[in-house]
Amino acid sequence: MENIALKASGITKYFYDPVKMQVLKDINMEVIKGEFVSIVGKSGCGKSTLLYILSTMDTDYEGTLTINGENTTGQSLNNLARIRNESIGFVFQFHYLLPDFSCLKNVMIPALRLGKLSPKEIEAAAYEKLKMFGVEDQALKKAGKLSGGQQQRVAIARALINNPAIIMGDEPTGNLDSKNTGIVFDLFMQLSKEYGQTLITVTHDEDFAKRSDRIIEMADGEIKRIAGNNGNKSQNNK
């Protein structure tokens, strides 16, 4: 059990507006540490809704969720914020950097919030992450001044700054052209393969999904099919 990063059991959710509708029906899933999981499915199948529940941001659901061995269901919002800060990194479709801050600051903010390291150490770590994604020369520019691809790379660096147990992506390549999609995708692969990072991504991108360890295909609020990608997995476990 110790190598389980995330475990969800019996997740059920309803939307009440405009009419009561069940969007998730008894979802059970486990993600092993170091695994790269893609959640795919048509629009409206509930895959994003599921991701936001897994991320602890959405608390209005039935069932239980455990992250890194810690039960998160029913925790106070402040506690959940701390858990997110420590254990979860986010990459969104629209990069969502804070435009008034420099790229470096954007990367540093979650770590400053966590407050485990001194600002100097955090700055060094942030530089290292930016370097890893080849955007260290943009570090002192305002985030709003960067191109979309660069911003997404900064956003990924930011997601990694606290060495979270899990990185979650909501269509991380959805807003990028094919060249930048390739770059971001390679970064994700690199994180998974070289750094053994746990990744859960919601995506429309077939190619992206195919190269991950496992594909969870959803339809009408249920898991329709779980497809392991053995080639990748063996590589991962070697």
Added chain:
Amino acid sequence: MKISVNTEIALTYLSSRKKQTVVASMGVMFGISMFIFMQSLMKGTNDYFEKMSFTNTPHIRIFNENKVADNHMLRSFINDQSEKILTNPKQLAQSPGITNPYGIIDQIRRNPKIAAVTPQVTGNVIYTSGSVELPGNVAGVEIDEEDKMFDVQTNMISGNLHDLNRVHNSILIGKGIAEKLSLHTGDNLTVRAGNGNMLVMRVVGVFSTTVKQLDETKSYANISTVQSLAGKDRSYVTEIKVNLVNYNDAPAVARDLETITGYKSEDWVKANEQLKAAFKVRAIILNSVIGVILLVAGFGIYNILNMTIYEKIKEIAILKAQGFSGRAVTSIFLQQAIYIGLMGGIIGLIVGFSLTFMVSRIYIGAGTLKYLPMSFHPPHYIQALTFGIITTIAAGFFPARKASKVDPVTIIRG
């Protein structure tokens, strides 16, 4: 010093929207500088009028007042168990003098709260010069003591008040008397007392208070001169004037003196009730004006923070996704309000002081009032800053709470 990440974000938000920050703090600045200016003006004028009232009334006056007849005489006359009832009691005229005045003066001088005590003999007189007669009253005083208590010297427009001690049968007259009787320093004036005694006195000086009625009736003479004019001996004193170290103690000390001496003792607060009422009315007007100004400034901050929150709602959601708790978000936005308040407040203190200083240099020149009386009272500045900060916190609280309640899922998913 380690700056917390909340503070850093708050400061970045403020500095990236400089114009709005400046406008919001200008509102606070205006409120606070007006607060200081108005308070300084009010305290200055109040102090001035209080001081003015002390130029002709002492902090406490002890005098003999007519009493209502009671039944104690009746009781000693018919000494039995019956209940005596006096119907329709009348006022009993008391002799206007105070018995053993110097004994009383010696006794009350020992009280450490008392700064000065001086006896006075007041007599109603008629001033006559040629064929013109003018009613008035003469105050028999020890002029050096009187000067110490009421600063008579500053009111002198001609002559020398110390001549009162040097020249036999001398008198200081008000400006109004001098004009009405065409008198100048060195002229002679006939003064007739109510008992028919007449005295020709030499005018050794003319004074002018700002009160016309006083100038037209009042004169000063030596206490012994007035005693002899009244046909009384040297122990005849009609009132004792008392000044205190702190004039705010007057009501309490007056009560004590009344018990000790058995004579009526009236404090300046009672003697100047209309002055106190005017102070109160002015305080109400002033505080409502300041309240409105601060309220408007508060709404300005509220508005600007609210706009910021609408504009930054996605960023707030992102911060929350990254693990900023509701409390941290509240802190970020409340801090913005506090910095706006502090910035506006400190500039407001400086502007308020400069304004007060500038106005205190405006020449008025009415009566003895040369410049606008402004007070430079440190507690006003502390109060102003406190009120300013409280207003900004109150104004920032609601937007900040709203920001803390932003649901990241709804915002990020759109």
